[in-house]
Amino acid sequence: MLNKEYNREGKLIKSIYYCSTGEMRKKIYYRSDGKTIYYVVKYNISTGKEKERIFYRLDGKTINFIHCFNLNTGDYAKTNYLFL
Structure with a gap:
C-alpha cells in the first residue's frame, strides 16, 4: 500500500509504503520541488x-551517505559516507 502526503501548494512531501500486513516498510521524503528525493527511511x-x-545529493539520484541504526533498539549506530 502507498500513502502520499502533499503540502499546501500541492507538492509531494513524502510517500509512505506499507507491507500487506500493515507495517511500515519505508518513507521517501522529497525536497521542496516535490520531485527530487531528499532521503529514504527504511x-x-x-x-x-x-x-x-539514505540521504541523496541535490540531483536526487546519487547517494551521499547512509545512517545505519541498531535493528533491535532503533538507536543510531554509524554513518557510511559514499565518495565519488
Whole structure:
C-alpha cells in the first residue's frame, strides 16, 4: 500500500509504503520541488524500528551517505559516507 502526503501548494512531501500486513516498510521524503528525493527511511518490519536512512545529493539520484541504526533498539549506530 502507498500513502502520499502533499503540502499546501500541492507538492509531494513524502510517500509512505506499507507491507500487506500493515507495517511500515519505508518513507521517501522529497525536497521542496516535490520531485527530487531528499532521503529514504527504511524500517525493520519485525520491530517497526528504523533500519537505515539514505540521504541523496541535490540531483536526487546519487547517494551521499547512509545512517545505519541498531535493528533491535532503533538507536543510531554509524554513518557510511559514499565518495565519488
